[in-house]
Amino acid sequence: MNDKVQEKLSILADAAKYDVSCSSSGGKRKNENKGLGNAEGMGICHSYTEDGRCVSLLKILLTNYCIFDCAYCVTRRSNDIKRAAFTVDEVVNLTINFYRRNYIEGLFLSSGIFKDSDYTMERLVRIAKKLRQEHKFNGYIHLKTIPGASEDLIKEAGLYADRLSVNIELPSELSLQALAPEKNYGQILKPMGAISRELVHNKEEKKLFKLAPNFAPAGQSTQLIVGASAENDKQILHLSNQLYQDYKLKRVYYSGYIPVSNDNRLPVLATPPIIRENRIYQADWLLRFYGFGVNELVNDFFPNLDLEIDPKLAWALRNRHFFPVEINAADYELILRVPGIGVKSAKKIVSARRFTPLTFEHLQKIGVVLKRAKYFITCSGRSLEQKDYTEEVIRRKIIFGENSYRSALVKQQLDLFQQVG
Incomplete structure (x- = not known):
């Protein structure tokens, strides 16, 4: 790799770290003394397949030049940063060389917008096409679809990429107009709809013709920025739920806003809202795999998720009338709502109790x-907690731990409060 390409790689890999549509390791271990591998915290990210395998991807931008001036974006037109752009062949050669050295198993490619959407999208497609056709590259490819690109280019991209994604970025049209006035929801939702329709069409085509070409077999995803605008968690989760239903997205990724400029349209944040981002991810998981509805997790009375505890526990504490759940008799769907019980554990419980009544010892072995869970369940009528604790007491016991020093202080404060009361 020559110095010029290496400099481009440093700039464009660093710029790509703000896109969270795949998970990054966050490692910073450099390769010294002719060792093996390199994990400098940019350039290579880790994504996960449906069967749990970890896949390493080269994560870069084609360019950080951009015609748009979105307030929240590090590559915005008015930002005074060092600019760079790869050629099509440079990206292809980097991918192949890194793959041959066993650094990566695939490519995550996004881009700023050179001249217009189609001009940029056409280059992204050429890279994927060249990798597939000329180099017979069978690794994973994730392409970012450029908002406003033509439907024909999007269809062609899906023939070579495993996954396509369109970043919706802000949770409302109003915020998009305020922070990125050159964009609109129509530009973003149109390609999303095109990808969704093509995925449905391809599925039907595959039923009729076994040799029909695949179209984005890993589906599509998007990204929402959390904290750059004033929307609450209720608005964000309602939007995500709508995207899952209307466009059959595989994932909505959430990115806690990182201040990248002094634009007065943006909030002043001391640190990125990482805990809030994490709680939204947990709520998203409950919507997709645990059968919860958005209004059960957030509503007009609780428009934001509790930052102290996870959304499942918060729901359980607000809905004590559903509990305790009898493990040996309750439906799978209700067992799944018990804090401390996941999907795998709930399935094991329903399967195992057909052969013997389950005890707390069994549950511990199951996982x-x-x-x-002990505050919300019984086994054959038996409970591990005989006291009828209040919501606040359970909350504090779980947060601080049963036997910790912090828990002892909380107990002391509660006893004092009861004496005074």
Whole structure:
């Protein structure tokens, strides 16, 4: 790799780290003394397949030049940063060379917008096409679809990429107009709809013709920025739920806003809202795999998720009338709502109790987190907690731990409060 390409790689890999549509390791271990591998915290990210395998991807931008001036974006037109752009062949050669050295198993490619959407999208497609056709590259390819690109280019991209994604970025049209006035929801939702329709069409085509070409077999995803605008968690989760339903997205990724400029349209944040981002991810998981509805997790009375505890525990504490759940009799759907019980554990419980009544010892072996679940379950009528604790007491016991020093202080404060009361 020559110095010029290496400099481009440093600039464009660093710029790509703000896109969270695949998970990054966050490692910073450099390769010294002729060792093996390199994990400098940019350039290579880790994504996960449906069967749990970890896949390393070269994560770069084609360019950080951009015609748009979005307030929240590090590559915005008015930002005074060093600019760079790869050629099509440079990206292809980097991917192949890194793959041959066993650094990566695939490519995550996004881009700023050179001249217009089609001009940029056409280059992204050429890279994927060249990798597939000329180099017979069978690794994973994730392409970012450029908002406003033509439907024909999007269809062609899906023939070579495993996954396509369109970043919706802000949770409302109003915020998009305020922070990125050159964009609109129509530009973003139109390619999303085109990808969704093509995925449905391809599925039907595959039923009729076994040799029909695949179209984006890993589906499509998007990214929402959390904290750059004033929307609450209720608005964000309602939008995500709508995207899952209307466009059959595989994932909505959430990115806690990182201040990249002094634009007065943006909030002043001391640190990125990482805990809030994490809680939204947990709520998203509950919507997709645990059967929860958005209004059960957030509503007009609780428009934002609790930052102290996870959304499942918060729901359980607000809905004590559903509990305790009798493990040996309750439906799978209700067991799944118990804090400390995940999907795998709930399935094991329903399967195992057909052969013998389950005890708390059984549950512990199955993988149930009893320090959470014990406040919400019984086994054959028996409870591990005989006291009828209040919501606040359970909350504090779980947060601070049963036997910790912090828990002892909380107990002391509660006893004092009861004496005064």
